[in-house]
Amino acid sequence: MMNRRQFCKNALIIAGGVSLPLAALELFDPKRLLAEKSSKGDRRWVFLVDIDKCVGCGFCVKACKIENEVPYEAKVSRTWVERYVITKKGETLIDSPNAARDGFTSTKIDQNLEGMKEVTEGEIAKAFFVPKLCNQCENPPCVQVCPVGATYQTADGVVLVDREWCIGCGYCIMGCPYGVRFFHPVYQVAEKCNFCYHRLAKGMTSACVDACPFGARRIGNLRDPEDPVTKIITTERVNVLKEQYGTNPQVFYLGMTMEVK
Amino acid sequence: MKNHVWRPLYLAIAAVLIGLIVRSFIVPSDFGAHERGYMYGWHRKSNEQEWAAIPVKYRTAKVCIDCHRDKYDDIKDSPHGIISCENCHGPNYDHPKNPKVLEINRSRSLCLRCHSKLPYKGTLRGSFKGINPESHHPQAECMMCHYPHNPKRPNPGQEVKR
Numbered sequence: 279m280m281n282r283r284q285f286c287k288n289a290l291i292i293a294g295g296v297s298l299p300l301a302a303l304e305l306f307d308p309k310r311l312l313a314e315k316s317s318k319g320d321r322r323w324v325f326l327v328d329i330d331k332c333v334g335c336g337f338c339v340k341a342c343k344i345e346n347e348v349p350y351e352a353k354v355s356r357t358w359v360e361r362y363v364i365t366k367k368g369e370t371l372i373d374s375p376n377a378a379r380d381g382f383t384s385t386k387i388d389q390n391l392e393g394m395k396e397v398t399e400g401e402i403a404k405a406f407f408v409p410k411l412c413n414q415c416e417n418p419p420c421v422q423v424c425p426v427g428a429t430y431q432t433a434d435g436v437v438l439v440d441r442e443w444c445i446g447c448g449y450c451i452m453g454c455p456y457g458v459r460f461f462h463p464v465y466q467v468a469e470k471c472n473f474c475y476h477r478l479a480k481g482m483t484s485a486c487v488d489a490c491p492f493g494a495r496r497i498g499n500l501r502d503p504e505d506p507v508t509k510i511i512t513t514e515r516v517n518v519l520k521e522q523y524g525t526n527p528q529v530f531y532l533g534m535t536m537e538v539k
Numbered sequence: 540m541k542n543h544v545w546r547p548l549y550l551a552i553a554a555v556l557i558g559l560i561v562r563s564f565i566v567p568s569d570f571g572a573h574e575r576g577y578m579y580g581w582h583r584k585s586n587e588q589e590w591a592a593i594p595v596k597y598r599t600a601k602v603c604i605d606c607h608r609d610k611y612d613d614i615k616d617s618p619h620g621i622i623s624c625e626n627c628h629g630p631n632y633d634h635p636k637n638p639k640v641l642e643i644n645r646s647r648s649l650c651l652r653c654h655s656k657l658p659y660k661g662t663l664r665g666s667f668k669g670i671n672p673e674s675h676h677p678q679a680e681c682m683m684c685h686y687p688h689n690p691k692r693p694n695p696g697q698e699v700k701r
Binding site for chain 1 (some may be wrong): 545570572574575577578580581583584586587590591592593594595596597599619622623625626629630647652653655657658659660661662663664665667672
């Protein structure tokens with residue numbers, strides 16, 4: 279028989295045990311603590327796009343596809359250029375034929391099911407080109423949703439995909455609010471822009487940056503206050519895409535207007 | 540405690556132990572939370588090196604200048620001097636070893652990337668000299684009249700031969 283004192287004692291022990299969080303059972307790992315504290319390294323890659331300088335030649339897309347072995351004829355690309363034509367009626371027409379791999383050579387705008395739309399010079403209020411690529415977000419939602427640890431962020435801010443570990447579930451492709459991820463037709467895993475990580479590692483710049491004749495695309499190190507790109511980002515009026523998602527994107531745009539999505 | 544109630548518990552514990560042992564063999568030792576912590580840095584560390592080790596294909600115009608000085612001198616002060624050699628001639632890879640020759644692209648579509656007229660006032664593209672590809676000598680190659688390395692000069696002729 280259990281007396282009152284024993285019952286109270288047992289009840290307290292059980293209640294204590296149940297309320298003990300799983301995390302409390304984890305052993306303290308000084309290496310992990312050090313890693314998290316010292317994550318502010320001396321490099322953080324950021325990108326700067328100057329919309330005013332882009333002419334829609336598409337050399338960046340061509341260079342990207344070849345440099346990163348994304349099948350040239352497949353309708354997927356790590357980077358692309360969008361054309362925005364805003365008419366005087368207030369309509370916004372957007373297209374990106376073949377990700378602008380061959381540039382914009384026609385005045386006709388691809389409106390998918392509605393076909394090719396011809397807009398005459400007199401109807402155009404403004405028109406411009408917007409290059410897009412992975413934003414290498416500070417809070418990347420694509421990384422959070424990966425169930426196997428195949429996609430991750432490096433200390434210098436680039437989000438990479440481990441092709442050996444990716445199981446191709448596609449959660450990250452759905453999770454990216456910018457639509458920069460796609461399924462690689464050859465490797466059958468998630469694929470995305472990584473600022474040409476292999477070129478950065480060799481002290482070069484991204485292939486698209488080298489391919490752009492007009493300097494519309496630039497890459498820099500945010501932790502270096504003398505970096506020309508850092509100077510522009512910290513002193514000029516730059517903007518980012520879809521700020522409201524809280525992803526903290528690290529691709530900055532000069533000359534962006536409200537129509538750009 | 541030889542009790543039929545406990546036996547399934549032992550089985551469950553054994554299954555978990557086997558799972559943990561198998562896992563320790565499959566998961567590489569460098570897999571874990573790295574610089575960006577558990578939320579963003581949970582990965583196989585050696586994969587970073589695998590990405591960094593990929594060879595470069597577009598090796599930039601710096602590689603071209605040494606051997607093709609004449610072409611460099613042609614283009615450097617022309618309005619086309621801002622265009623990287625590899626944009627039109629394709630990536631260098633290991634040229635001249637592999638490939639031995641790079642592409643000479645004479646297609647109209649190459650020039651039309653910039654010089655197809657788009658009436659976008661106030662933009663850089665709108666200010667370019669452009670043509671309507673359907674009415675401007677549609678059968679001809681641009682290079683029959685224009686010298687691509689320096690568009691300010693007419694084509695000196697030898698560029699046309701194949």
